[in-house]
Amino acid sequence: MKHLIILADGMADWPCMELEGKTLLQHADVPHLDWLARHGRCGMLKTVPDGFHPGSEVANSSILGYDQHEVYEGRGPLEAASIGVELEPGDLAMRCNLVSIDGDLLKNHSCGRLETDDARVLIDYLDAQFGSERVHFYTGVQYRHLLVIKGGDKRLRCTPPHDIPGKPFRPYMLTAECPEAEETASLLTDLVYRSQELLAHHPLNEARRSNGQDPANSIWPWGGGYRPRMVPLTQTFPQIRRGAVITAVDLIRGIGRYAGLRVINVDGATGLWDTNYEGKAHAAIDALRTDDFVYLHVEASDEAGHDGSIPLKLRTIHDLDHRLVAPIMEALTAWGEPVAVALLPDHPTPCHLRTHTAEPIPFCIYYPGIKPDGVQKFDETSCTAGCYGLLQGNDFIKEFMKI
Secondary structure, three states: OEEEEEEEOOEEOOOEHHHOOEOHHHHOOOHHHHHHHHHOEEEEEEOOOOOOOOOHHHHHHHHOOOOHHHHOOOOHHHHHHHHOOOOOOOEEEEEEEEEEEEOOEEEEOOOOOOOHHHHHHHHHHHHHHHOOOOEEEEEEEOOEEEEEEEOOOOOEEOOOHHHOOOEEOHHHOOEEOOHHHHHHHHHHHHHHHHHHHHHOOOHHHHHHHHOOOOOOOEEEEEEEEOOOOOOOHHHHOOOOOOEEEEOOOHHHHHHHHHOOOEEEOOOOOOOOOOOOHHHHHHHHHHHHHHOOEEEEEEOHHHHHHHHOOHHHHHHHHHHHHHHHHHHHHHHHOOOOOOEEEEEEOOOEOOOOOOOOOOOOEEEEEEOOOOOOOOOOOOOOOHHHHOOOOEEEOOHHHHHHHHO
């Protein structure tokens, strides 16, 4: 039996007055998601252990079976693995967003639609001005980049920028958690303020303003840590001899690389609402011809949730159902070799909150011959009646890989 996980980042949500008290999944036209729930077995999964921030790095690595108390090192090292930066002992790797500051407010955690080619110009400029033997900036994807501090202390209190859109940014600046980390905190704070001075009138940002776009006029370092100790999935599950991850997000590529999965890049995969759903579906089908395990990650709903747009998030859920799940299931039903399929988000990203929460998320598992449990729809309420009940941590992947 081969295994496919379809991960719809941030797809879960809260009931909305605009939708007559329904969640977006309850309101959306999702016949193929509902087919999986109706013909499979469902449950709820707590992906964020108590005491951890509900970040995608925590939720996705938990889904893959990693104990956060043993492996958690923040987003930075995962970004480093994704873009091929080898971390040495003592290297503090931090996720480095390019954000849009408007006066005292953090207006936008992603600068709106920032293309990687434009971001590379700014990151290269920052590295040329501020880079040293100790400080290095590396270009990632779109607004998501990497900052490495040699000899940095990871004991910092950092707020993810997607948690504070429209809020004054100064109260959320990173701080040291202990006296030993004060020097690192001071260095990073200085880099933030100097980046604002440097980027304010950069020609690329002047052009963005003239075009009505948000400028990428500040860095925001967060999610720092050292190289994590993650055992490849092939060592945990012998039935996985070869596996793949498909995503447009550096963070998930990094998790995949540490997990021993090969990374498949898809042309036109953006991580936003306009991602290439069909291309991702075809890539997953092709990968399953040669691989035993495929982790297919789609970011679009999460970004729509951060934007606070119910119509846009509904569109991403509809597109996931019609343009990705539908062609995958159509192809797999014609195969002679059975494939177990799991569908789930990693965490909720409620549109009204515009950031992640830690509530359990719905999931379903289907494979040819499974005895359904009676759940008829895939949503946050229906799946609570599923036969799996409430799972936690690595319970999900152990259940899935039993098949």
